Amino acid sequence: MIDPKLDIILENEYTRQKMGIELIASENFTSSNVLTLLGSVFTNKYSEGLPGKRYYGGNKHIDELETLCIERALTAFHLDSNEWGVNVQPYSGSIANICVYLGLLEPHDRIMGLDLPSGGHLSHGFYVKNKKISKSSVMFESLPYTINETGYIDYDKLAEYVKVFQPKLLICGGSAYPRDLDYKRFREIADTIGCLLMGDIAHISGLVATQEANNPFEYCDIVTTTTHKTLRGPRSGMIFYKKEFESRINESVFPGVQGGPHNNKIAALCHQLYEVATPEFKEYIKNVKKNAQALANKLIELGYSISSNGTDNHIVLVNVRDKGVTGSKVEKVCELADISINKNAVYGDTSAMNPGGIRLGSSAMTTRLCVETHFTKIAEFIDETVKICLEIQKEKGVKLKDFLVDIEKNQSIIELRKKVNEFSKELYFPC
Ligand SMILES: Cc1ncc(COP(=O)(O)O)c(C=O)c1O
Known part of the structure; x- marks a missing residue:
C-alpha cells in the first residue's frame, strides 16, 4: 500500500490535472505506456558507461534498451x-546543455x-545587472541577444554582436519564442567568426x-532537447x-x-x-499548431496584442500589460479558476519578476483531443480572467498585496x- 498521506496527494494531483485546463507551454x-515504463524494473539497474562499455555487470538487457533507444532517436529525427x-x-534539458558546454568549451569561453x-x-547564460543567475553565466562569459519590437529575433543586431563578442558557441532556441528559427541565418552568422552552433529544441x-x-x-553542430514537452515523453534530455x-x-x-x-x-x-515516428503523432503535432493559431486568432479578435502577431508553433505569447493588468495577476486568477498558465516577459518589459505578459501553450490540451473550437x-476563458483582474483592481487598487486579499472568495x-x-x-485524459 502506498503511504496513505502520499496517496491522497497523488489523487489530488490527478484530479487537478483532469479537471483543469493545462496551458503551460512546457x-x-x-501516455500510460510511458508511465508504466517509468515505474518499471528498469529503475533498479546501475549502468554507468555506454552500451558494451559498462562499469557494472548485469547490463545485457540495459545495453539492448539503450541501443534501441539510440536507434529510435535517430529514426524519429530522420538522421x-x-x-x-x-x-x-x-537527466534533463538543463543538464544536457551543461554537458555540451563542459564537453566543448573551456571555463570562461564565450x-x-x-x-x-x-x-x-x-x-543559455542568463544573468541580470548585479547577479549571475544561471551557473552557465558563472562558468562561461555570456552575452545575450534579443528580439526587437516585432517579436522576432533581431538577426542583424545578432550578427553585429557576434563579430564584436567573438563567442565560441552560439546557441539558438528558447522557451517562449512563438516563431520558427532561421537556422541558415544562424549558421551564416556563426561562420563569419567560425564558432560552433548549438540548437536547443527543447520546446x-x-x-x-x-x-x-x-x-x-x-545547420547545427549540436542539437539538445528535453523529451517531455511537445515530444510528450518522460522528463529527460538528449544530445x-x-x-x-x-x-x-x-x-x-x-x-x-x-x-x-x-x-x-x-x-x-x-x-x-x-x-513519434508514427503518422498519428504527426497528426497530433499538426493539430497542436492549428490549435495554437486558433487561440492566437481568437485573442487578437478579443483585442489582445500577441507577440509577433501570431505563432508558428505551440506557443502564444500574450501582452496583458496593454489591457491594464500584469502577468502575475492573470496567472493568479487563472490558477484559482483551475487554468494553468505562466506569467512571461513580453517586448518592452523592464522587470522579469513582474512581467506584462502570459505564455500559453497548446500541446497538453491537444493531447486531450481539444480542437480549434475548444x-x-x-481564449474566452482567458479573456474572462483578465476582466476579473480589472474588476478586482477597480475595487482594491493595483497593488498585488491588496489584489490578493480574500481573492479565493471572489464570486466571478x-x-x-x-x-x-x-x-x-x-x-479525454490519457491515463
Ligand atoms: C529551451 C529549453 N532548454 C532547456 C530547458 C531545461 O529543461 P529541464 O527543465 O528538463 O532541465 C527548457 C525547459 O523549460 C527549455 O525550455
Whole structure:
C-alpha cells in the first residue's frame, strides 16, 4: 500500500490535472505506456558507461534498451547514423546543455544565447545587472541577444554582436519564442567568426521530428532537447552530435557530469520515440499548431496584442500589460479558476519578476483531443480572467498585496472555475 498521506496527494494531483485546463507551454500529458515504463524494473539497474562499455555487470538487457533507444532517436529525427550520434542519458534539458558546454568549451569561453526576457532559456547564460543567475553565466562569459519590437529575433543586431563578442558557441532556441528559427541565418552568422552552433529544441522537438518546423540538423553542430514537452515523453534530455564531437559529448555526460543513467526514463523515452515516428503523432503535432493559431486568432479578435502577431508553433505569447493588468495577476486568477498558465516577459518589459505578459501553450490540451473550437472557448476563458483582474483592481487598487486579499472568495472566479471544470471533465485524459 502506498503511504496513505502520499496517496491522497497523488489523487489530488490527478484530479487537478483532469479537471483543469493545462496551458503551460512546457508541459504535456504523457501516455500510460510511458508511465508504466517509468515505474518499471528498469529503475533498479546501475549502468554507468555506454552500451558494451559498462562499469557494472548485469547490463545485457540495459545495453539492448539503450541501443534501441539510440536507434529510435535517430529514426524519429530522420538522421543518418554515419553523420549523427545521440546520447540519451542526460537527466534533463538543463543538464544536457551543461554537458555540451563542459564537453566543448573551456571555463570562461564565450557563449551567446537568446536573452531570457526575449524568450530564451536560463541555461543559455542568463544573468541580470548585479547577479549571475544561471551557473552557465558563472562558468562561461555570456552575452545575450534579443528580439526587437516585432517579436522576432533581431538577426542583424545578432550578427553585429557576434563579430564584436567573438563567442565560441552560439546557441539558438528558447522557451517562449512563438516563431520558427532561421537556422541558415544562424549558421551564416556563426561562420563569419567560425564558432560552433548549438540548437536547443527543447520546446519544439515534437515539431522538428515530424518535420512541422524548420530542420536544425541541416545547420547545427549540436542539437539538445528535453523529451517531455511537445515530444510528450518522460522528463529527460538528449544530445545529438555531429560524429566529430562524439567522444567529447559522451565523456562529458559520463563521467564528466552525470553518474548512472536513469534507465526507466530511457525505456519510456524509447517507447515515445517509437510513437513519434508514427503518422498519428504527426497528426497530433499538426493539430497542436492549428490549435495554437486558433487561440492566437481568437485573442487578437478579443483585442489582445500577441507577440509577433501570431505563432508558428505551440506557443502564444500574450501582452496583458496593454489591457491594464500584469502577468502575475492573470496567472493568479487563472490558477484559482483551475487554468494553468505562466506569467512571461513580453517586448518592452523592464522587470522579469513582474512581467506584462502570459505564455500559453497548446500541446497538453491537444493531447486531450481539444480542437480549434475548444481553443476558441479557452481564449474566452482567458479573456474572462483578465476582466476579473480589472474588476478586482477597480475595487482594491493595483497593488498585488491588496489584489490578493480574500481573492479565493471572489464570486466571478468561483463561477469561472465551475465552467472550466465542466469543460475539462468531459475531455479525454490519457491515463
Ligand atoms: C529551451 C529549453 N532548454 C532547456 C530547458 C531545461 O529543461 P529541464 O527543465 O528538463 O532541465 C527548457 C525547459 O523549460 C527549455 O525550455
